[in-house]
Amino acid sequence: MSEEQKPEDGAEISRRAFLAAAAAAAVTATAAALAPMKDLADLPSLEEFLRKHYTELTPADKAAIIARISEQVEKKYGVKPNLTDPPPLDGVEFGYALNIGRCIGCRKCVFACVDENNQSRNPEIQYIRVLEMKKGSIDVETSNTEYEGEVPKKDSYYMPVQCHQCRKAPCVKACPVKATWQEPDGVVVIDYNWCIGCRYCIAACPYGARRFNWQEPHIPADELNPEMGLLSNRPRPKGVVEKCHFCLHRTRNGKYPACVEVCPTGSRKFGNLLDPNSEISNILQNKRVYVLKEEVGTLPRFYYYFDI
Amino acid sequence: MGNSSGSKGIPMWAAGVSVGAFLLLAAVFAMNLLGNAPANDEIPKLSPEYADTATVRKVRKEMTFDGAPCSSCHEGTEPLQGDPREKGVFHEKIEIKHGRNQHCFNCHNRRQPADFSNFDGTPIKLADVQLLCAKCHGTTFRDWNNGAHGRRSGHWDVAKGGPKPATCIACHNPHWPVFKPLKAAPAPHVNPRTRKSARPGAEHGGHE
Numbered sequence: 326m327s328e329e330q331k332p333e334d335g336a337e338i339s340r341r342a343f344l345a346a347a348a349a350a351a352v353t354a355t356a357a358a359l360a361p362m363k364d365l366a367d368l369p370s371l372e373e374f375l376r377k378h379y380t381e382l383t384p385a386d387k388a389a390i391i392a393r394i395s396e397q398v399e400k401k402y403g404v405k406p407n408l409t410d411p412p413p414l415d416g417v418e419f420g421y422a423l424n425i426g427r428c429i430g431c432r433k434c435v436f437a438c439v440d441e442n443n444q445s446r447n448p449e450i451q452y453i454r455v456l457e458m459k460k461g462s463i464d465v466e467t468s469n470t471e472y473e474g475e476v477p478k479k480d481s482y483y484m485p486v487q488c489h490q491c492r493k494a495p496c497v498k499a500c501p502v503k504a505t506w507q508e509p510d511g512v513v514v515i516d517y518n519w520c521i522g523c524r525y526c527i528a529a530c531p532y533g534a535r536r537f538n539w540q541e542p543h544i545p546a547d548e549l550n551p552e553m554g555l556l557s558n559r560p561r562p563k564g565v566v567e568k569c570h571f572c573l574h575r576t577r578n579g580k581y582p583a584c585v586e587v588c589p590t591g592s593r594k595f596g597n598l599l600d601p602n603s604e605i606s607n608i609l610q611n612k613r614v615y616v617l618k619e620e621v622g623t624l625p626r627f628y629y630y631f632d633i
Numbered sequence: 634m635g636n637s638s639g640s641k642g643i644p645m646w647a648a649g650v651s652v653g654a655f656l657l658l659a660a661v662f663a664m665n666l667l668g669n670a671p672a673n674d675e676i677p678k679l680s681p682e683y684a685d686t687a688t689v690r691k692v693r694k695e696m697t698f699d700g701a702p703c704s705s706c707h708e709g710t711e712p713l714q715g716d717p718r719e720k721g722v723f724h725e726k727i728e729i730k731h732g733r734n735q736h737c738f739n740c741h742n743r744r745q746p747a748d749f750s751n752f753d754g755t756p757i758k759l760a761d762v763q764l765l766c767a768k769c770h771g772t773t774f775r776d777w778n779n780g781a782h783g784r785r786s787g788h789w790d791v792a793k794g795g796p797k798p799a800t801c802i803a804c805h806n807p808h809w810p811v812f813k814p815l816k817a818a819p820a821p822h823v824n825p826r827t828r829k830s831a832r833p834g835a836e837h838g839g840h841e
Contacts (some may be wrong), residue, residue, distance in 0.1 A: 337642035346648065348655050350655030357662035424781075432818035436683030447676045449822040470821060473815045540673075548679065579793030581786060588813060591784035591804065604796070605781025605790070612781060632776070 361512045365452060369561070378503065379516040379556070382558065387609035391555060398553075398560060402546040410555040410627075411577035413510040419510075420598035420605040421582075423485060425615070426631035427592040430455050430476040430483030434584035438487075441572060441583035442558040443550055445542030452536065452569040453487045453584065465617075470513050486617065488513065488569035491627030496526035498534060505566070511626050512571050512597075514556040521567040527566060530622045571595070598626070671825040683818040688784065688803035695761055696747040698723065703746035730809040732769075740765055740807065766801045777801070 338346075371395065377386065391408050398406045435453045444450040456468035460480045472478060494513050499506055504519035505526055527535045541563040553559040554574030561567050572582035578593070580586075585593040596605035608614070612630040661667060670703045696703050706723070731734060742748040748756035749765040767774035776782035777798065784804065785796040804812060 336645035336646055338648045343643040343648045343652075346652045347655065350652045350659070354658040354662065355653045357659040427812075429812065429815060430817060431815040432820075433683055433685075436679060437686070437819050437823075439679065440684040446679065447673055448824065449676055451821055454821065469659055471823075473817060473820055476817045477814060494645065512835065545678070565819075576789070579788040579790030581789055581796070586786050587684055588691050588784065589804070589815065591799070594780060594785075596780075596789045604785070608777040608781045611779070630781075632782070 340594075363601060373518065376518060378519055380506070387555070387569055394555070394559060398549075401560070402544070402549045404546060404551050405547075406493040406547050406551045407554045408553045408555060408557070409557060409574065411574060413508050413512075414577060416513045416597075416599055418598045419490070419576060420596060420609070421490070421571065421627045422608045422614070423591075423627070423629050424594070424603055425482060425484055426591040426632060427590045428485060428588075429456055429590055430454075430472065430481070430485075431589060433587045433589060434485060437583040437587035438569070439573075440548065441550055442570075443544055443553070443560055444536075444567075445538065445540075445544060445561075446548070447543050448540050450536045450538070450542070450567070452534070452567075453485050454533065455483055457481050457484045458484055483619075484629065485545075485625045486532055486534065487627070488628040489532050489623065490569075490571065491616070491623035491625045493622060493624050495531065495621075496531040499525040499529035501525060504549045508513050508556075510577070512573060513568075514573070515566060516556070516570065517559070517561050517565045517567070522564040522566070524566065531618050531623060532625075536567050538563050674822065674825055675821075676822055683800070686786065688799050688814070689813070690803055690806065692800060692803050707746035727808050730811070731807070762807075763801050764808075 330414060338472050348568070366372055370393075374391070376390065376564045382390070387410060391410065393569070395406050395408045398408070418622060432453075432455050435451050436456065438444070438452050439450075441613055442452070442563070444452065450577060456465060456470060457478065457615055458468050459517070465484075465486075468484070472481075477483065490507075490511055492507075492511070494505075494507060495509055497513060500506075501523060502519060502521055504521065505513060505515045507513050524537055527537060538561055542561055544560065549560075552574060554570075554577075557570045557573040572580075572584075576582055581595055582593075585595045594604050594608055596603035598609075608626065608630050612632065615629040615631075616625060617627075617629060698706075724737075734740070738750065740749050742750040742756050743754070745756045748758055749762065751757050752766070752768065763774060763777065772784050780796065780798075783801070784799040786799070787797040788794045789796060802808075806813075
């Protein structure tokens with residue numbers, strides 16, 4: 326290489342010997358960096374690895390998957406789950422309305438949701454964020470989510486935000502592997518086994534509705550809700566995105582979502598948009614309805630309304 | 634190392650540095666010198682009351698006072714005459730903060746104290762108390778019937794049994810009907826990595 330270095334510094338090592346030593350050291354470093362992988366216990370089984378996308382599953386595939394997941398849940402939590410996959414109902418499109426004039430920001434919906442949908446307790450995952458807003462302002466940037474104590478506070482109103490189940494959902498467009506899509510009843514669902522954890526959907530969502538499992542979710546066994554849906558509240562693995570799904574396992578069986586049932590003020594309304602006599606249709610026809618971030622063109626199925 | 638192989642040789646110090654760098658990396662990884670991510674905080678166990686679906690008030694099934702039926706005192710066809718406060722201590726604890734209503738018989742029935750009173754004095758049963766409230770709150774009654782006002786539980790699907798609306802007095806105290814403040818359930822827990830205090834220079838740490 327350098328002619329002037331050679332004469333003064335005679336100590337040299339052949340290129341071959343250097344490459345051998347450097348390669349050995351590099352392999353050592355790589356091995357040390359990968360050492361934590363020896364603790365990996367939850368590698369997917371072969372069937373899991375070769376599983377098809379949810380929409381391509383035959384009923385037999387689905388039954389096998391349900392049996393397998395039930396077994397995994399029972400092994401991990403000691404509770405036998407009633408895991409089902411209720412199909413979308415004909416002639417039903419779900420819609421949600423929330424009375425911002427009545428909501429007092431007590432956050433009961435947040436915890437009813439956590440209870441119902443087996444969200445991780447620590448690290449904490451919650452689908453609903455309740456924004457405390459200054460009266461007269463609709464600027465979500467100045468909202469506060471960390472209020473405590475007695476509610477409602479003076480000069481504040483409360484705007485809970487969760488997945489809006491958009492008709493033109495940006496998260497569905499953003500997903501590179503089609504792990505999230507819109508069902509015929511309007512609910513945007515996630516195939517937890519198909520999600521690769523890239524979190525593009527989180528970046529795409531204008532409502533901040535999606536949550537990522539950065540760590541293995543932790544749910545106390547005695548708090549596990551055994552009524553589970555395959556696309557809704559079955560326990561999620563680490564590294565996938567989850568979000569509100571209008572309590573699919575409840576609503577496709579005709580029930581109200583957990584947040585609607587728990588709201589002490591009756592601010593939360595849910596029903597079939599295609600039924601002209603449903604409470605949701607009535608609200609959309611007769612109340613003042615506000616769509617959050619209407620200008621982004623997502624056409625949500627989640628509406629805010631107020632009386633008069 | 635001959636003269637010809639000299640051009641292929643690597644200076645000892647350079648080889649040492651590069652091999653040493655790899656070995657240092659190996660030591661950093663193997664001994665976990667970078668340390669772990671901040672540990673998770675303790676998050677208190679969820680209190681079941683946060684997800685309790687009970688209404689804020691208990692709806693009584695029958696009109697009683699201290700377990701005794703109204704008729705045990707308010708017997709007879711005509712109500713007590715004179716100032717009720719002179720008759721003894723019975724309903725003093727009731728605070729009336731219901732608009733301009735200051736009188737028991739604005740709502741309670743004169744002749745049938747276990748019932749309520751319609752415009753023409755005909756009784757309204759406790760089970761139909763929404764009809765009493767509707768006397769003044771007509772638009773709210775309309776909304777309640779249509780599902781826009783008040784709590785509903787059960788099924789949205791009429792074919793599966795339909796919704797069960799909560800009655801007015803399940804949420805409103807009829808003597809003081811404004812909805813009372815509640816204690817908020819805990820605020821969302823902020824991850825130790827993203828907490829503002831952990832990152833003094835953070836610009837996107839939460840709100841305000």
